[in-house]
Amino acid sequence: xxxxxxxxxxxxxxxxxxxxxxxxxxxxxxxxxxxxxxxxxxxxxxxxxxxxxxxxxxxxxxxxxxxxxxxxxxxxxxxxxxxxxxxxxxxxxxxxxxxxxxxxxxxxxxxxxxxxxxxxxxxxxxxxxxxxxxxxxxxxxxxxxxxxxxxxxxxxxxxxxxxxxxxxxxxxxxxxxxxxxxxxxxxxxxxxxxxxxxxxxxxxxxxxxxxxxxxxxxxx
Amino acid sequence: xxxxxxxxxxxxxxxxxxxxxxxxxxxxxxxxxxxxxxxxxxxxxxxxxxxxxxxxxxxxxxxxxxxxxxxxxxxxxxxxxxxxxxxxxxxxxxxxxxxxxxxxxxxxxxxxxxxxxxxxxxxxxxxxxxxxxxxxxxxxxxxxxxxxxxxxxxxxxxxxxxxxxxxxxxxxxxxxxxxxxxxxxxxxxxxxxxxxxxxxxxxxxxxxxxxxxxxxxxxxxxxxxxxxxxxxxxxxxxxxxxxxxxxxxxxxxxxxxxxxxxxxxxxxxxxxxxxxxxxxxxxxxxxxxxxxxxxxxxxxxxxxxxxxxxxxxxxxxxxxxxxxxxxxxxxxxxxxxxxxxxxxxxxxxxxxxxxxxxxxxx
Numbered sequence: 366x367x368x369x370x371x372x373x374x375x376x377x378x379x380x381x382x383x384x385x386x387x388x389x390x391x392x393x394x395x396x397x398x399x400x401x402x403x404x405x406x407x408x409x410x411x412x413x414x415x416x417x418x419x420x421x422x423x424x425x426x427x428x429x430x431x432x433x434x435x436x437x438x439x440x441x442x443x444x445x446x447x448x449x450x451x452x453x454x455x456x457x458x459x460x461x462x463x464x465x466x467x468x469x470x471x472x473x474x475x476x477x478x479x480x481x482x483x484x485x486x487x488x489x490x491x492x493x494x495x496x497x498x499x500x501x502x503x504x505x506x507x508x509x510x511x512x513x514x515x516x517x518x519x520x521x522x523x524x525x526x527x528x529x530x531x532x533x534x535x536x537x538x539x540x541x542x543x544x545x546x547x548x549x550x551x552x553x554x555x556x557x558x559x560x561x562x563x564x565x566x567x568x569x570x571x572x573x574x575x576x577x578x579x580x581x582x583x584x585x
Numbered sequence: 586x587x588x589x590x591x592x593x594x595x596x597x598x599x600x601x602x603x604x605x606x607x608x609x610x611x612x613x614x615x616x617x618x619x620x621x622x623x624x625x626x627x628x629x630x631x632x633x634x635x636x637x638x639x640x641x642x643x644x645x646x647x648x649x650x651x652x653x654x655x656x657x658x659x660x661x662x663x664x665x666x667x668x669x670x671x672x673x674x675x676x677x678x679x680x681x682x683x684x685x686x687x688x689x690x691x692x693x694x695x696x697x698x699x700x701x702x703x704x705x706x707x708x709x710x711x712x713x714x715x716x717x718x719x720x721x722x723x724x725x726x727x728x729x730x731x732x733x734x735x736x737x738x739x740x741x742x743x744x745x746x747x748x749x750x751x752x753x754x755x756x757x758x759x760x761x762x763x764x765x766x767x768x769x770x771x772x773x774x775x776x777x778x779x780x781x782x783x784x785x786x787x788x789x790x791x792x793x794x795x796x797x798x799x800x801x802x803x804x805x806x807x808x809x810x811x812x813x814x815x816x817x818x819x820x821x822x823x824x825x826x827x828x829x830x831x832x833x834x835x836x837x838x839x840x841x842x843x844x845x846x847x848x849x850x851x852x853x854x855x856x857x858x859x860x861x862x863x864x865x866x867x868x869x870x871x872x873x874x875x876x877x878x879x880x881x882x883x884x885x886x887x888x889x890x891x892x893x894x895x896x897x898x899x900x901x902x903x904x905x906x907x908x909x910x911x912x913x914x915x916x917x918x919x920x921x922x923x924x925x926x927x928x929x930x931x932x933x934x935x936x937x938x939x940x941x942x943x944x945x946x947x
Contacts, residue, residue: 481674482676486676488635488661488736489733489736490662490691490692491662492660495662495691499687500678
């Protein structure tokens with residue numbers, strides 16, 4: 366049994382999580398602290414991937430990332446290769462797909478830090494960035510853990526969006542969920558079992574670690 | 586007063602249902618109380634001074650340096666202030682040392698001795714390694730005060746630092762504030778709506794009502810402003826500074842020298858010469874035309890009627906000069922009429938009881 370698809374999935378999930386945690390932080394910070402009238406619009410947009418069928422999301426991404434799409438054509442100009450049916454395209458698609466799973470826990474964590482401590486930090490000589498790094502960030506570590514675990518696990522289990530945007534190219538876009546589908550299609554149940562079991566155990570372990578750490582933190 | 590030792594401010598701030606309209610200069614020395622009912626704008630004023638609020642019209646000059654005017658606005662973190670909020674607002678992810686060193690590290694010129702001195706001043710030696718989340722309310726507020734002081738501020742802003750604590754915790758912190766006042770010369774703006782706290786701690790007093798400063802000046806002179814409704818209520822009274830001149834061991838009475846004469850007050854012996862502050866409530870003074878021959882009241886001092894405020898209801902306030910001090914007495918309007926009291930009259934003040942506060946007790 367080839368573990369290539371599993372390894373590809375892990376790479377995709379890890380990269381997506383790193384990108385999302387970094388890019389999601391300013392967005393979540395803004396959502397947690399703004400009183401802007403466009404906030405509900407942004408919130409709804411961020412939450413869309415939770416409710417949309419992955420095929421719908423994948424379809425629009427396929428158009429957007431395709432050689433004639435707004436992002437896809439620019440990418441072709443800059444790199445000379447297409448985004449669709451490539452690993453880079455998968456990373457971008459996964460970032461959109463898992464965005465709410467990072468932004469929502471982070472925004473909730475930032476909200477619970479509140480203005481009070483940040484004001485105290487400011488009066489003690491910390492600029493806005495310093496106050497964020499020295500007070501808001503450490504007080505939001507639980508939110509970051511939750512965001513990272515959810516984003517990783519969610520990206521690992523991604524299927525519909527990958528199929529639409531990435532297709533099924535071994536070593537490039539054939540992730541574990543696609544590989545399982547392939548094995549079932551060819552009635553190779555034993556291989557499908559092994560891959561599925563790996564995914565099941567991994568997903569359970571990731572969630573268990575998150576909840577255990579959360580509990581430890583609460584008990585402290 | 587020298588402008589270099591003043592904080593002069595002008596603020597105009599309009600919020601729904603509230604307007605702050607303040608133009609005042611506060612001495613950068615000792616403790617200045619800001620007294621007034623809730624909703625008077627005390628907290629908003631402190632937030633403006635800290636830079637946490639940015640009113641459309643604002644000017645703030647601290648010790649000759651402009652922190653805010655029409656064009657300039659010094660950011661919160663650039664202002665040398667220490668802010669003690671009503672709640673401790675400690676950083677729970679840090680231990681006590683991490684909390685108190687937070688502002689000190691950001692000073693750039695912090696010395697280790699400063700930390701030791703402030704830790705000792707607030708009695709935090711045994712708490713340094715504790716987690717901030719494990720402290721009692723009183724301990725947490727002491728840590729918050731230390732944290733603000735170690736910022737090495739030009740001005741400390743304290744917004745009802747005792748209001749969220751119960752009486753026992755309050756009594757635990759007050760001695761530390763007395764010590765702070767006695768041993769450190771950092772100026773403090775102290776917001777409170779408890780006149781007892783103001784009388785105990787402050788040297789200077791600013792009275793606010795409905796967003797405006799209605800009175801401002803040296804503590805005693807504002808306390809005896811009987812024309813101010815806020816100063817004429819149930820808590821009306823004054824403070825008198827005095828020195829211990831002796832002790833009567835037979836009767837266990839302290840002899841206290843005031844500018845208006847000697848007072849005998851129950852209490853433990855104290856070092857002769859110790860400076861004390863007395864709080865004398867208006868309800869504890871009565872007035873006689875002639876010196877009573879036989880009275881159970883020990884303290885009867887000659888006084889001159891300074892002003893009379895008839896007030897509402899059955900009682901009125903009479904302001905008396907006792908030597909250089911001013912005190913107020915609450916008497917019935919009927920008594921004012923029957924004794925035909927008028928400013929300039931020589932009378933006797935019978936003082937039933939006084940509360941004593943040491944200025945520099947350890």
